[in-house]
Amino acid sequence: MIKRARVKTLKINRIDVSGKSGQTILQVARDAGIYIPTLCELDGLTDVGACRMCLVEVVGQRKLISACTFKIKEGMEVFTDSEKLQKYRKQILSMMFAERNHTCSVCVSNGHCELQAMAKKVGMNYVEFPYVFPHFDLDATHRRFISDPNRCILCTRCVRVCDEIEGAHTWDRMGRGIETTVITDFAEKWGDSETCTSCGKCVQVCPTGALSEKGVSVAEMAKQKEFLPYLKSNRDKK
Amino acid sequence: MKRLATIWLDGCSGCHMSLLDTDEKIVDIAKQVDVVFSPYVDTKEFPENVDIALVEGSVSSEEDLEKIKKIRKNTKMLISFGDCAITGNISAMRNLYGAEATVRRCYVEYDNATPPTEEIPALLERVLPIHEVVDVDFHIQGCPPPADAIAYALTELIADRIPNLDEITRFGK
Numbered sequence: 001m002i003k004r005a006r007v008k009t010l011k012i013n014r015i016d017v018s019g020k021s022g023q024t025i026l027q028v029a030r031d032a033g034i035y036i037p038t039l040c041e042l043d044g045l046t047d048v049g050a051c052r053m054c055l056v057e058v059v060g061q062r063k064l065i066s067a068c069t070f071k072i073k074e075g076m077e078v079f080t081d082s083e084k085l086q087k088y089r090k091q092i093l094s095m096m097f098a099e100r101n102h103t104c105s106v107c108v109s110n111g112h113c114e115l116q117a118m119a120k121k122v123g124m125n126y127v128e129f130p131y132v133f134p135h136f137d138l139d140a141t142h143r144r145f146i147s148d149p150n151r152c153i154l155c156t157r158c159v160r161v162c163d164e165i166e167g168a169h170t171w172d173r174m175g176r177g178i179e180t181t182v183i184t185d186f187a188e189k190w191g192d193s194e195t196c197t198s199c200g201k202c203v204q205v206c207p208t209g210a211l212s213e214k215g216v217s218v219a220e221m222a223k224q225k226e227f228l229p230y231l232k233s234n235r236d237k238k
Numbered sequence: 239m240k241r242l243a244t245i246w247l248d249g250c251s252g253c254h255m256s257l258l259d260t261d262e263k264i265v266d267i268a269k270q271v272d273v274v275f276s277p278y279v280d281t282k283e284f285p286e287n288v289d290i291a292l293v294e295g296s297v298s299s300e301e302d303l304e305k306i307k308k309i310r311k312n313t314k315m316l317i318s319f320g321d322c323a324i325t326g327n328i329s330a331m332r333n334l335y336g337a338e339a340t341v342r343r344c345y346v347e348y349d350n351a352t353p354p355t356e357e358i359p360a361l362l363e364r365v366l367p368i369h370e371v372v373d374v375d376f377h378i379q380g381c382p383p384p385a386d387a388i389a390y391a392l393t394e395l396i397a398d399r400i401p402n403l404d405e406i407t408r409f410g411k
Contacts, residue, residue, distance in 0.1 A: 103331060104410025105321055105381030111410070120408050125377045126324050126369055133326075133333035133364070219410075 010076045025067040025078055026054055036080050037089060037121055039114060040155035041068045042205055044228035045164060050156050052092050053118065056080045064088065089122045091129075098129040099178055100136070101150040102208070108221035109209030115153055116208075132178070139184075141191025144214055145203050147184075152210035154180055158202035165231060170196040201227070240289040240396050243275035244319075245309065247302040248329040248365060249295025251277070252382040253320035257292070259385035267389065270396050286312045290395055292319040292378075296329040297366045301359035310372040315395065318374045321381040321409055323367065328381075330365040337361040378403065380411035387411075 006021040012034050019028035024047065029036050040051035049066035056067045059077035067080070079085070096102075096115065104110050119125075136149035156173065159182060163169040170193050174183045184190045203211040204223050212221045246254060254277060258264065274285045284305065291313040297306055310316055321327035332340040341361065345353040368374055378391050387407040394401035 097325070101331070101334065102409075103325075103327055104408075105327055107410065116409055120404055123404070125379065126318065126367070126374070130370055131326060131330070131333075131367070133330065135334045 008072050008074045010072055010074070010078065012078045013080055019072050021072075023072055025056060025058075025065075025070050025072055028072050029067065029078075029080060034080060036067050037118060038068060039118060039153065039207055040157060042157055042161075042225065042228065044232035045157060045160040045205070048156060048160070050154060051096075053089060053122075055085060055088060055092075057082055057085060086122065090124045093118060093122055093124045094127045094129050096153045097124075097127045098131050099134070100152060101133060103150075106218055107151060107209040108212045108216050108218060109151075109223075110219040112219070112222040113209060114207035136181075139190050140214070141189040142193075142196070142198070142214075143191065144198060145190065145200065146212050146214055147182075147190055148210055148212070149181055150210075151208045152182060153208060154182065155207055156182070157205040157207065158182060158211060161201045161205045161228070165228065166197060166199050166201050168195050168197050168199075171202060204228075240271045241274045241285075241287060242271040242290050242292075242392075242396075243284065243288045243309070243313070244273070244277070244292040245275065245284070245294070245305070246277065247293065247295035247305060247323075247368075248298035249320065249322045250328070251294070253292075253294040253322075253380075253388075254278075256320075256380075256382035256385050257388050260389040261385070263385075263389040263393075267392050267396070284308050284312060288313040290315045290317065290392075292317050292392075293323055293368060294319045296322045296326050297362065297368060297371050298329055299359040299361050303362065303371065306368060306371055315375045316368075316372065317391075317395070318368045318377045320383055321379060324369070324377050324379060325409065326365050326367050330367075333364050337363050376400065378407065379409050380407040381409075383407050384411060 007018050008021055009018040012029055017028055017032040026036055037053045039053045041047055047068040049069040054067040055064040057079040058065055104116055138146060138148040140146045159171040162171045170184050171182055174181055174187055184193045185195055203213060204225055209221060273279055274288060275281045291309050293309060297303055318324045322329045341353045345351045384407055387403050391401045391403060
């Protein structure tokens with residue numbers, strides 16, 4: 001039986017666009033060449049709206065909504081780059097920087113970091129909230145990898161790739177709000193994890209220097225994310 | 239002629255090294271400004287009526303605190319110069335442990351010496367980026383900011399224009 005895609009038309013930034021029923025605002029915007037900033041979203045993983053960078057205004061909605069999780073509707077009007085959104089994105093990004101210790105100059109991911117690049121994209125030249133300076137110890141117990149919570153933005157890409165692609169579900173979140181951390185197994189040392197297959201997918205999808213390979217120095221940790229859409233498309237064919 | 243001041247608080251002087259790295263461009267800049275205060279000149283007191291002040295480093299001690307307030311009072315355009323000034327950066331890494339632990343580590347644990355109580359300014363409990371203490375008018379990112387970014391930024395600021403550094407520097411550059 002042929003599945004018929006239902007087409008929906010909507011306006012993004014006053015431009016007429018159309019998408020298939022079930023697509024998100026982000027997908028339709030990308031197809032139309034309209035840029036919406038994202039950090040937690042990654043092609044091949046379920047979208048969760050964790051980072052809030054993709055917040056957009058939808059006419060008739062009182063709250064701002066995340067473009068990566070909100071499905072398109074017929075006749076909807078979306079604004080992706082208003083002054084209000086630009087201001088909020090800077091604030092959201094400022095909070096990510098303020099909540100942890102992202103010391104870019106001495107980070108393994110310096111120059112390859114999506115968080116650092118995002119600061120440029122949204123024009124965040126300084127952090128407008130007081131820095132929290134929390135104290136996190138890094139976990140270097142794994143044979144090949146290091147977890148440094150000081151650089152984590154809680155995007156949960158590691159959690160999702162481990163669960164959805166590798167099928168191990170070693171990673172998960174613990175705690176709430178600013179206290180949240182990502183953990184391995186039951187908040188045990190990564191090196192002691194019985195579920196971790198040491199595949200390294202979490203390291204490669206991590207947008208910052210929070211997860212890295214051992215043996216790399218400052219600015220050497222370039223991530224390879226290409227495997228993910230490749231794996232996903234091959235699996236979708238089955 | 240614009241009155242330019244440069245100063246470092248809790249920094250490594252790397253940003254000032256990068257300023258010198260502007261090579262021959264520094265000659266053009268020097269022709270357009272009167273350098274009224276700097277580690278490179280011999281004035282001891284931060285002067286009044288400064289047009290542009292490049293402030294490297296973060297606010298880490300009682301002395302830094304006094305200095306930055308005076309700089310703000312006497313300066314039209316205060317520039318956070320480099321990552322330590324803007325984010326705390328390396329200087330602020332001690333915030334994970336606190337001032338007392340830092341002093342103990344440096345003096346007692348490493349050298350079995352008594353931490354000084356005179357002559358050296360007392361550390362603030364927390365290292366702060368400049369904009370958490372006083373208003374900042376412009377930020378030049380980088381650790382250190384590349385020489386080209388500094389030369390371009392200064393040239394523009396001297397001409398009363400706000401430079402766009404998006405393409406030439408960033409945090410950690």
